[in-house]
Amino acid sequence: MPYLGSEDIVKELKKALCNPHIQADRPRYRNVIQKVIRHMTQGVDVSSVFMEMVKASATVDIVQKKLVYLYMCTYAPLKPDLALLAINTLCKDCSDPNPMVRGLALRSMCSLRMPGVQEYIQQPILNGLRDKASYVRRVAVLGCAKMYNLHGDSEVDGALVNELYSLLRDQDPIVVVNCLRALEEILKQEGGVVINKPIAHHLLNRMPDLDQWGQAEVLGFLLRYQPRSEEELFAILNLLDSSLQSSSPAVVMAATKLFLILAKEFPHVQTDVLVRVKGPLLAACSSESRELCFAALCHVRRILRSLPGHFSSHYKKFFCSYSEPHYIKLQKVEVLCELVNDENVQQVLEELRDYCTDVSADLAQAAIFAIGGIARTYTDQCVQILTELLVLRQEHITSAVVQTFRNLVWLCPQCTEAICQALPGCEESIQDSEGKQALIWLLGVHGETIPNAPYVLEDFVENVKAETFPGVKMELLTALLRLFLSRPAECQDMLGRLLYYCIEEEKDMAIRDRGLFYYRLLLTGIDEVKQILCSPKSDPSLGLLEDQAERPVNSWASEFNTLVPMYSKACWAAISSLQVSEPRGPEPSGTGVLSPSGSLISENKAELQPLSDSGSFLLVPNGQLTAEQFEKTWLSLEVAHQEVLPWQGVAHPDTIQTALQMVNIQTIALSKAGVQPWKAYLSAQDGSGCVFLTELLLDPEHLQVRLSVKQSHVKAEALNSFISVLKTVIGTIVDIKS
């Protein structure tokens, strides 16, 4: 933030620092130095007084020394040559009789982030490690890590590492923890500090001496230790039992994570632990610190995913308070939605209904979607509440309710009738794109049971020119065509108008193409239209299962007490995908929390669209497999699947090749048209790297095609998805021909 006049300020400071009168007057001198620091904080570049500050470091006044060292550490990278001048004073201070001065000098010297400082700091650090004052030893231990990181890619000094390992036995608890931290950084390349049995037990014994921060961090390091036997495991857990009752949430959480990870083979222990931390977690959820409360809520959600009933009896703790910030309310609504059971459903729904009319549109919509989530289990009550909300005729409420209805019709077909009855009248109070799309979809799919459906759609058709959202137009086209199939008389005229508009006037290419497609489809005959539009959908119960499946504790235990639960799923997926593309930062990879887990990503995809007919299986364009490689792999694998499909006529290689290319299936080799027997070899690869090799064999009568699929990794699910993709393609080719 360099603002005007900063040059004058710096000049003035320089003058003041040089003034011998001020230098003689200690409080005044210190005051000027404070001023320099203040400007530094504000972002003014005061590096040009470096020389004067170096002079100021030669003083007996400790406060002044501290300020000057702070200044030097900030600007040393900019002025490395001048900073070397200060080294002398620092080195002298490192052998000061006062341990505080020694520590201060050593810490500052190690924090000078500039090249060439290593040779000066090495000896003072080694001396510091053997200092009799624990304060200096603490500083020296971390100084080792600083020195190593300054060096960059230098060799790890074995003697130093050994010395640090032996300092783990130091009397001072902070020195012990600092040793762990320093070793972790120095041995980063080799996977961090090694926790073997003696170290682990030593640390466990030192636990009571540590303060809360030390405890929390040591618990994190202990995650790395794998007990040799079951007895040892339970002995450790017994020792750590008191940590679960600590008054510091950080320690409780770290202990919980350790329990969950160590006891990964013992689900009942894990459940037990989660019961034990219920109290501390709930206390954190109603803590005065909003941020802590938020962190706790995020973790509660993780736990609920594995143990849905875990907090059910405490549902009242998750009721929103009036004064809470928005982000906490949204989290609480999510939690409420997940802990519903038979006993509390009534109260929770009443509470949520109250939020639906909240002044904040975001909270209102979140509450409506939450009721929609509960409706999967308690359909009737929820649909009734949602229907009542429509009476209010509020824009954001109606829109959210209709969107919820759309999902509900899909997931719980039994409520279709009630929803269809509630729909008339909604169209007047929906303005946003999402809401309109949902309404139009509902009218299109269930138009036969809604008396005025054609007239509502007609309104949309009338106003299509003024419609700004392309998504709405797209949905309108499909819905109207669907409705035309069930109620042709009322829809024919407006369908014509809409198609005319889309083909002749619409500027958006996607809509125009869709219009043209439907137009041509209609030309081929009504049966084809029916086949395309009313084709069987994927099983709705699948989406439900994927969404609500209980996840084992072990699936998230490694993410517990990290930043991962604090981000929303989508947000985290975005972050981790960023991290895939660029090389990982220098953070320790020991716990592996940052590596994007496959489950997160695939789960995200599955959640994207409960309505899309295709699943989450995706083929990716793979690196070209040469014919030789193909042959080799083909011969080495077993046939995973064989099937015979109907076929008609002669095979046209070009058509087949193009069609397969569209779904990312590569053609390796195929026979010329008309050759007997006609053969084709295909290869494809899915997102997880699984390769599928396929042989197509056409029988001489051209009535059947036999396909044999081989798979590089045995994955039944992926295989099924691949075969269904292949079948669709072949089916399409056959259809085009006939």
Next chain:
Amino acid sequence: MISQLFILSSKGDPLIYKDFRGDCGGSDVAEIFYRKVTELPGDQPPVVMVHHKGHHFVHIRHFGLYLVVTTSGGVSPFIVLELLSRLATLLSDYCGSLSEKTLSLNVALVYELLDEVLDYGYIQTTSTEMLRNFIQTEAVVSKPFNLFELSSVGLFGAETQQSKVAPSSAASRPVLTGRSDQSHKNEVFLDVVERLSVLIGSNGSLLKVDVQGEIRLKSFLPSCSEMRLGLTEEFCVGKSELRGYGPGVRVDEVSFHGSVRLDEFESHRILRLQPPQGELTIMRYQLSDDLPSPLPFRLFPSVQWDRGSGRLQVYLKLRCDLPPKSQALHVKLHLPLPRGVASLSQDLSSPEQKAELGEGVLRWDLPRVQGGSQLCGLFQMDVPGLPDPPSPAPPLGLGPASLSFELPRYTCSGLQVRFLRLTAPGTPGNTSPHTWVRHLSHSDTYVIRI
């Protein structure tokens, strides 16, 4: 592991900035952070935000200030958040209070503190006791503490009548006052503070009661003397335990600070500890659902909504169910109103009350409500241009009413401190320390649906 730590004013000016590791960009991070946090879309939580390349911002807000750290991904959110709030306490311990002004007055002190608390981004120590050996700068207090100048305002602004009560700002001064100033050193402040969150349904049924209590100690005692703290003898924990005769004082859960010794707790409800200098939460407790005493306030609203003329009439009757000797202070009632409310005419039961419209909210201020009394207000408002709902229900946007108040010398759970005794090791010449014990309940959220 923390890369940077900075404190921003509510307007985004950097007050304190310290880079521990130099791996996370320059001092413009403060600007980047402020831009991010202010431009965040409404539905995204601000606590944790992505910085870049695997670095994250974690922050807390404390009295309008942003305390922010940038950290790499593998860190525990609880450690960071706890550290930040501990830091806020530390800073107010050392600077007297935590605000933009005190921070800029004490820049040197704050940097000195940070230097000792964190080294290379690792937490070293946060105990006030240990740190004071290393801190050399003396705090600059924005307003010198003077016992005689202060008005008779009690804890949290509560008015006091007894002269024996310490002024509210008595506790908000640096723990380490200058070595010359010995006069106020031997003081101990003990607060029993309860936060009350209540939700009352529109039919008057009690949906939720939650009491979060804590016993806070702020000690200015220089040396380690032992403190014995006696709680109400009928105090019991959990649903099953019962002590003494009569109703007793019951809480659901209690947690104590690590330094509290509990050997006499079972038998006599006495806590023993050696109070360190500075602030310390000795005990936290929770109580939900059944309170021993009736709720402090009941609200009886009635709403009349005349659709034709667009006139909304709200009649509020507030009954205070405290014992007659107690009183509630600074009672404020907020009632959100439908959009577009234009005028307000009011009829209040006593002259010291005040009511006004502001930003779609009706505010009704009652400076003082005596236990057992009943107050009422009649409010008439014009609501033009409200789309009439076909149902006779009151229009959207009305309610729920929320109350905020303070109840000095009253605890909802009934917990009291019986005695507070200090056994100082022989420090001849020093007068025995002053001990101030205060009880207070205040509303966290007190919502009544209409």
